[in-house]
Amino acid sequence: MSENRFAAGFLVPGGLWLLLLFVVPLGILLAISFGTTDDLGNALYGWYPENYERVFDSIYIEVLARSVGYALATVALCALVGYPVAYYIAVFGGRWKNVLIALVVLPFFVNYLVRTYAWIAMLGDEGLVNGILGDDIQFLNTPWAVIGGLTYGYMAFMILPVYAALDRMDPALREAGKDLYGGPWQTFRNVTLPHTRQGLLAGTVLVFLPAVGDFVAAQLLGGPDEYMVGNLIQQQFLAADNWPFGAALTVVMMTFLLIWMVLYLRSAAREAREVAA
Amino acid sequence: MLRDIDDLLGRDLDRRIGRRGLLKGGAGLALGIGLAGCGVGSGNDASKEDTQKAIKKKVDGDLVYFNWAEYIDPALLKKFEKRYGVKVRESNFDSMPSMMAKLRAGIAYDVIFPSAEFAQRLIEGNQLLRIDRDKLANTDLVYTQFDQPWYDKGSAHTTPYTMYATGLGYRADKVSGMTGSWRDLGEADSGGKNFMLDDFQEGIGMANLVNGFELNTTDTDELAQSTDYLLDLKPKLRGLSSDTITSMTSGNAWIQHLWNGDIVNIRNQVDDPENYKFQKNEEGIPVGSDTFAIPVNAKHPGTALLFIEFMLEPDNAAQNVEWIGYPMPYEEGATEAFAGLVKTDPEINVTVEDLDNGQEFENLRAEGRVAWDKAWTEFKAS
Numbered sequence: 328m329s330e331n332r333f334a335a336g337f338l339v340p341g342g343l344w345l346l347l348l349f350v351v352p353l354g355i356l357l358a359i360s361f362g363t364t365d366d367l368g369n370a371l372y373g374w375y376p377e378n379y380e381r382v383f384d385s386i387y388i389e390v391l392a393r394s395v396g397y398a399l400a401t402v403a404l405c406a407l408v409g410y411p412v413a414y415y416i417a418v419f420g421g422r423w424k425n426v427l428i429a430l431v432v433l434p435f436f437v438n439y440l441v442r443t444y445a446w447i448a449m450l451g452d453e454g455l456v457n458g459i460l461g462d463d464i465q466f467l468n469t470p471w472a473v474i475g476g477l478t479y480g481y482m483a484f485m486i487l488p489v490y491a492a493l494d495r496m497d498p499a500l501r502e503a504g505k506d507l508y509g510g511p512w513q514t515f516r517n518v519t520l521p522h523t524r525q526g527l528l529a530g531t532v533l534v535f536l537p538a539v540g541d542f543v544a545a546q547l548l549g550g551p552d553e554y555m556v557g558n559l560i561q562q563q564f565l566a567a568d569n570w571p572f573g574a575a576l577t578v579v580m581m582t583f584l585l586i587w588m589v590l591y592l593r594s595a596a597r598e599a600r601e602v603a604a
Numbered sequence: 605m606l607r608d609i610d611d612l613l614g615r616d617l618d619r620r621i622g623r624r625g626l627l628k629g630g631a632g633l634a635l636g637i638g639l640a641g642c643g644v645g646s647g648n649d650a651s652k653e654d655t656q657k658a659i660k661k662k663v664d665g666d667l668v669y670f671n672w673a674e675y676i677d678p679a680l681l682k683k684f685e686k687r688y689g690v691k692v693r694e695s696n697f698d699s700m701p702s703m704m705a706k707l708r709a710g711i712a713y714d715v716i717f718p719s720a721e722f723a724q725r726l727i728e729g730n731q732l733l734r735i736d737r738d739k740l741a742n743t744d745l746v747y748t749q750f751d752q753p754w755y756d757k758g759s760a761h762t763t764p765y766t767m768y769a770t771g772l773g774y775r776a777d778k779v780s781g782m783t784g785s786w787r788d789l790g791e792a793d794s795g796g797k798n799f800m801l802d803d804f805q806e807g808i809g810m811a812n813l814v815n816g817f818e819l820n821t822t823d824t825d826e827l828a829q830s831t832d833y834l835l836d837l838k839p840k841l842r843g844l845s846s847d848t849i850t851s852m853t854s855g856n857a858w859i860q861h862l863w864n865g866d867i868v869n870i871r872n873q874v875d876d877p878e879n880y881k882f883q884k885n886e887e888g889i890p891v892g893s894d895t896f897a898i899p900v901n902a903k904h905p906g907t908a909l910l911f912i913e914f915m916l917e918p919d920n921a922a923q924n925v926e927w928i929g930y931p932m933p934y935e936e937g938a939t940e941a942f943a944g945l946v947k948t949d950p951e952i953n954v955t956v957e958d959l960d961n962g963q964e965f966e967n968l969r970a971e972g973r974v975a976w977d978k979a980w981t982e983f984k985a986s
Contacts, residue, residue: 366969367725386985444850452797453855465796467856468843546802550843554984562984565699566804567977 360574368568378575387559387576391583394555397470398539401477402485405534406527408478409485414519417493424494431486439480443547446476450548468550476544481537485530492526493519525598532591536584556580650730650900655761661739665904666691667911670703670713677927684914690907707731712901714908721967723762723895724755732761733898733905740909742916747933749959750893754966762895763912766930768863769954769962770806770890773848773870775858777879786814786885789861790840797858799851800837802844804980805965806861806890807834813888819963822972831979835986844984849873852880864952865930868945872929882952891954891962893933933959 360379362372381387416427434442449455450466457464466472500522504514542557549555556576563573667684673696681692695713697703700722707716707726718726726732737743737759746764756762772789774782781792789798789810800807809819811830821827842857848866851857853873864882871877896915898908914920918937925932925941931954932938946952968976 364974366973367728367967368973369725386982390985447850447854447856451854451856465842547847551838551841551984559981559985562981565701567981568701568973569977569981 356574356577359570360578362571362574364569364571370570375571378571379579381572382575382579387556390554390559391556391580393553394539394557397474397477397545397553397555398535400474401481401538402531402534404474404478405482405485405530409482409530410489410527413486413490413493417490417496418498428487428490431483435483440543442480443476443543446472446479446548467548468553470549470553472548473544473553473555476548477538477541480541480544481534484533484537488526488529488533489523490526492523496522525595528591528594532588535587539584540580652730654900655730655732656734658736659733659739659898659905659909661909661913662906663688663690663910664906666693667904667907668712668714668902669694669911670697670706670715671717672696673698675717675928677924679927680915680920680924683920684911687914688907688910707899710901712903713899714902714904715911716897716899717765717894718762718897720753720755720893720895721965723897724967726897726899727756727761731900733900733902734760735763735896735898735909735912737763740913740916742913742918742934745916745918745934745936747935747956747959749956750933753893754964756895762897763916764933765894765896765915766865766928767891767893767933767954767959768865768930769884769958770801770810770861770863771885772883773852773857773860773862773867774881774883775852775879776881777876778858782883784883784886786810786887788883788885789859790837792859794859796842797856798841799843799845799848799857799860800841801848801861802846804976807844807983808976808979809890809963809965810861811837813885813890813963816887819888819890820966820968822968822975824975827975827979831983834979834983838983863930864954865928867952868929871949878948881949884951884958889958889962890965891958892964 358372359370361374361376362370362378363375365371412431416424416431420427447454447467450472451457452463452465452467454466456466496519500518501514504518509517540557540560542555542561545553545555545558546561560573560576560580563569563576567573667690669681669692671694681694684690685692697706700719703716703718704722704725707713723732740763743763750764751759753759753762753764772782772786774788774792774794778797779792779794782788783792789800792798800810808827808830811833812819812821812826814833815826815829817823817826817830821830843851845851845857845860848857848860848862849870852860852862852867852870867880867882871880874880896912898905898912902908915924916934918934920937921932921934922937922941925938926945929945931942943950943953967973
């Protein structure tokens with residue numbers, strides 16, 4: 328009992344932290360989302376549910392759909408590129424494993440914004456890549472640039488959980504697959520992939536959530552038609568002076584992401600039960 | 605043609621970011637997250653009376669200074685520290701709304717740099733101390749156009765800091781078909797390398813001017829026509845960007861909707877400045893200004909007053925103009941300094957005639973403001 332109480336004491340700092348810096352601001356956000364603005368655009372509390380009606384206007388739904396599309400493409404690319412990298416490090420990394428993982432993480436010591444600016448220098452019409460190719464290809468201000476920027480930005484969030492899953496996997500399982508006359512592809516499909524599904528799923532969630540709400544990539548690398556929901560929200564706060572509408576958009580987006588999160592957690596829990604059984 | 609990597613990266617990372625570019629553009633977005641925690645509360649419930657108390661022009665402590673980053677010559681801050689034996693404690697904002705959020709949170713600054721629109725909002729909210737012009741030397745050098753600015757009747761609470769005009773920057777060596785009209789942004793032959801400012805005032809304002817309306821119109825029919833113009837222009841644009849310095853120096857933009865000071869900074873960074881031109885457009889020129897102001901809760905208003913006076917000194921103003929690349933509306937030093945910066949392309953200057961004929965963005969109110977916000981949001985989202 329007293330030990331329990333002692334353990335509960337450990338929750339106090341974190342609990343207070345979350346209460347003050349997460350729950351309270353979230354409450355304020357919710358309150359503002361039902362508010363309005365005064366004559367000059369300063370936010371006022373109130374009861375104006377029409378902010379939410381506006382969110383479901385078709386042009387905003389289109390922006391949301393576009394964001395989800397970009398985020399899904401980002402997840403797919405991260406998986407396609409990140410899985411082989413994680414596989415190589417986990418299986419063939421040997422004593423270089425930690426160094427290689429450190430190299431994957433290293434770029435993340437540099438701010439995402441700065442790294443995105445580096446893309447402009449690299450992919451600009453007169454940038455490094457066009458210089459090497461001796462060409463004048465327009466990479467920037469296209470959907471591909473935005474998806475590419477997102478993929479680059481969140482790649483590590485895919486590699487790390489997949490690597491962890493691969494690293495935990497007993498190499499004997501792969502050997503058993505080969506002993507049973509499985510070719511490399513069959514072994515991968517029937518043994519390795521199922522064992523790393525949880526890692527892949529975790530990577531999917533970790534990449535999808537920030538990518539769908541991102542506003543840096545679309546603003547710096549996109550053109551007029553690559554507007555994402557993060558840009559829409561940012562604009563309400565920093566340009567349009569319409570905090571209530573921005574807050575309503577945020578609440579709707581958070582709810583939407585929460586549904587995904589719950590689905591993921593339930594699937595992860597089910598899997599854990601199956602493994603235990 | 606392959607350029608040296610250092611040259612390429614160095615050019616982009618070392619450069620000074622233009623102030624208005626920073627404001628609405630690229631680097632400014634980092635703060636999006638920083639908004640969390642700012643309540644809707646109104647910080648200081650100051651009364652009109654509180655704003656009227658007289659400031660004694662004397663050192664009363666260190667200067668707590670709040671401005672855009674890179675928007676003053678740092679050597680001048682050093683010089684001020686030395687002359688008055690105080691420290692300048694500098695912090696920066698990266699958008700007007702974030703400046704307002706800090707002020708609303710009750711943080712005490714001695715000198716701030718609001719744009720005209722936000723100066724008016726602060727004055728109406730009784731948030732700015734009275735600045736007695738008679739107490740300051742060199743206020744007679746301030747252009748007379750600023751004696752009765754729309755945002756500060758009688759110039760009682762602000763002193764102008766800088767000014768700007770909006771137009772089109774273009775590459776004379778690449779673009780053909782510039783005609784002196786705003787329509788050139790979409791119509792001139794830019795090889796698809798054309799960017800509009802990512803700014804609701806400038807965007808809708810430009811469309812209003814093209815259509816022959818008042819810059820600040822809130823008439824429903826007129827706004828609908830302007831929105832149509834923008835929607836029509838959108839597919840002809842490569843992008844929207846307020847980081848005009850990056851877009852033009854990287855070669856991604858051959859025509860860029862921009863503020864005149866940005867073209868000065870761009871010309872400072874390229875090898876062939878003569879090819880980077882500025883066009884003021886015949887349908888109308890948006891002009892505007894930034895100001896010095898002293899918040900009502902300033903702890904050291906005396907030092908702040910000394911600082912404003914210090915910046916008005918012709919030599920200091922001239923030095924500052926040369927550093928920031930934006931004109932300051934003072935006779936003598938500042939005017940000459942800016943004319944010197946743009947002597948190979950005087951079109952970049954903001955002349956007294958521009959101030960007389962140009963149109964200023966004003967604060968829209970109530971339905972008018974909502975209509976602009978809606979028009980812009982739908983233009984961006986659709």
